Amino acid sequence: MGEAPAFFADSFPSGVDLKSKGQETAICVGSKIYVIGGADQESTSVIEVRIFDKSSGEWINPTVVGTKPKLSNGHSAVLLNGDRILVIKVNSKSDDCFWFLEVGTPFIKEQEKTHGNEVVAWSKGVLGNVEKPIVISGPSGVGKGTLISKLMKEFPSMFGFSVSHTTRAPREKEQNGFHYHFSDRSVMERDIKDGKFLEFASVHGNLYGTSVEAVEVVADAGKRCILDIDVQGARSVRASSLDAIFIFISPPSFEELEKRLRARATETEEQIQKRLRNARAELDQGKSSGLFDHILVNDDLESCYENLKNTLGLTEGVKTAHITYPELVDLPVEHLVSKIDQKIFIKCGATEYQKASDNMYVLDLSLLKGGAPGRTRGLNLYVTNPSTDRVNGDNQLS
Numbered sequence: 510m511g512e513a514p515a516f517f518a519d520s521f522p523s524g525v526d527l528k529s530k531g532q533e534t535a536i537c538v539g540s541k542i543y544v545i546g547g548a549d550q551e552s553t554s555v556i557e558v559r560i561f562d563k564s565s566g567e568w569i570n571p572t573v574v575g576t577k578p579k580l581s582n583g584h585s586a587v588l589l590n591g592d593r594i595l596v597i598k599v600n601s602k603s604d605d606c607f608w609f610l611e612v613g614t615p616f617i618k619e620q621e622k623t624h625g626n627e628v629v630a631w632s633k634g635v636l637g638n639v640e641k642p643i644v645i646s647g648p649s650g651v652g653k654g655t656l657i658s659k660l661m662k663e664f665p666s667m668f669g670f671s672v673s674h675t676t677r678a679p680r681e682k683e684q685n686g687f688h689y690h691f692s693d694r695s696v697m698e699r700d701i702k703d704g705k706f707l708e709f710a711s712v713h714g715n716l717y718g719t720s721v722e723a724v725e726v727v728a729d730a731g732k733r734c735i736l737d738i739d740v741q742g743a744r745s746v747r748a749s750s751l752d753a754i755f756i757f758i759s760p761p762s763f764e765e766l767e768k769r770l771r772a773r774a775t776e777t778e779e780q781i782q783k784r785l786r787n788a789r790a791e792l793d794q795g796k797s798s799g800l801f802d803h804i805l806v807n808d809d810l811e812s813c814y815e816n817l818k819n820t821l822g823l824t825e826g827v828k829t830a831h832i833t834y835p836e837l838v839d840l841p842v843e844h845l846v847s848k849i850d851q852k853i854f855i856k857c858g859a860t861e862y863q864k865a866s867d868n869m870y871v872l873d874l875s876l877l878k879g880g881a882p883g884r885t886r887g888l889n890l891y892v893t894n895p896s897t898d899r900v901n902g903d904n905q906l907s
């Protein structure tokens with residue numbers, strides 16, 4: 510569906526037949542045609558992707574990374590920047606309506622090197638100007654967890670914690686799924702190989718990692734994600750598509766760090782020694798690598814917490830700054846999609862339901878952030894009526 514760039518009849522190679530009524534769309538990117546929605550098995554319940562290579566005249570089954578969107582009654586597809594395709598599902602909830610199929614982003618190029626095969630990656634679009642995720646690092650015992658707990662307690666609807674996986678044993682009061690996902694090393698290693706992790710590292714002799722899902726769950730809840738990870742993990746996240754803010758927490762002195770670690774009484778003497786050895790390296794890297802946007806000294810807890818809030822722009826009275834979006838994007842199968850600059854105009858057509866109004870959805874992509882292997886954030890959606898509303902000068906549909 511949609512007037513936006515499927516390919517033209519005269520460039521449509523023989524043998525590429527699409528299912529009608531928006532069930533399948535085709536988008537031409539260079540010498541490749543991405544057919545979205547079709548599947549070999551008729552019984553499939555997710556949107557599949559296949560690629561027709563115009564130069565060889567052959568079909569390619571790409572490696573598909575990320576959660577695939579569930580099939581709907583139809584969809585439109587629009588090419589953005591030549592490297593990702595926006596897929597708009599008809600009659601869907603707004604948290605399931607907009608999907609991005611990445612076909613040539615840096616993430617895809619990196620994945621293709623690993624897989625040695627054509628790769629495409631799905632990334633779900635999340636409405637709202639959710640602020641950048643926050644990565645908090647610092648040596649063991651410095652007080653990262655304490656500061657994060659205070660933040661989550663004061664701003665429960667604003668922040669969500671990325672629950673990491675670890676192979677270390679749970680401490681007495683730790684709950685599986687809340688503090689960590691406690692995992693077998695073999696399972697975690699397999700999942701890392703399968704691309705399920707945004708980052709991972711060997712820390713103090715155990716494996717720790719942030720799964721893509723851990724971050725997605727928070728984004729889906731419309732919350733700002735907080736990651737408590739070590740410096741190696743922070744470096745990996747910096748290199749990923751997760752556009753985050755990086756904060757390093759430093760102790761007032763090494764002696765105070767040791768005192769806190771011992772007072773916490775959660776580690777054996779041997780483990781404490783290991784954590785303290787690693788702390789020296791982490792402190793060097795944290796302070797000098799330029800990796801971190803902010804370095805906060807956790808001397809007095811309350812002062813450090815105030816500094817953290819200031820760093821995050823949390824002044825008095827900022828508790829919930831949520832814009833609400835329509836729960837359902839009731840897009841009929843017959844609709845028209847156009848792209849002008851960074852805006853996508855979705856005209857609903859003249860179905861029985863739409864006759865009374867001439868409403869149009871406008872999806873503003875100018876603040877787009879993130880992408881595969883996580884969510885694509887920063888989508889703004891609003892409804893307008895071109896016959897009664899003035900639609901911002903240049904962006905008027907002709």
Ligand SMILES: Nc1ncnc2c1ncn2[C@@H]1O[C@H](COP(=O)(O)OP(=O)(O)OP(=O)(O)O)[C@@H](O)[C@H]1O
Pocket residue numbers: 647648649650651652653654655656769770772773807808809810811813
């Ligand atoms: N500013 C502070 N002054 C004194 N004690 C503190 C301060 N901040 C945190 N603590 C205490 O220090 C101990 C370690 O804090 P916490 O567990 O939050 O550290 P962490 O950085 O999350 O450690 P890890 O990386 O091992 O998870 C806790 O007992 C906590 O109560």
Ligand SMILES: Nc1nc2c(ncn2[C@@H]2O[C@H](COP(=O)(O)O)[C@@H](O)[C@H]2O)c(=O)[nH]1
Pocket residue numbers: 646647648649653673674677708709710712713717718719737738739740741742743
């Ligand atoms: N690279 C990652 N580091 C992580 C992750 N989750 C936690 N951590 C770091 O591990 C140490 C030790 O934590 P502890 O709970 O055993 O005391 C600490 O520095 C955490 O920041 C992760 O997913 N990735």
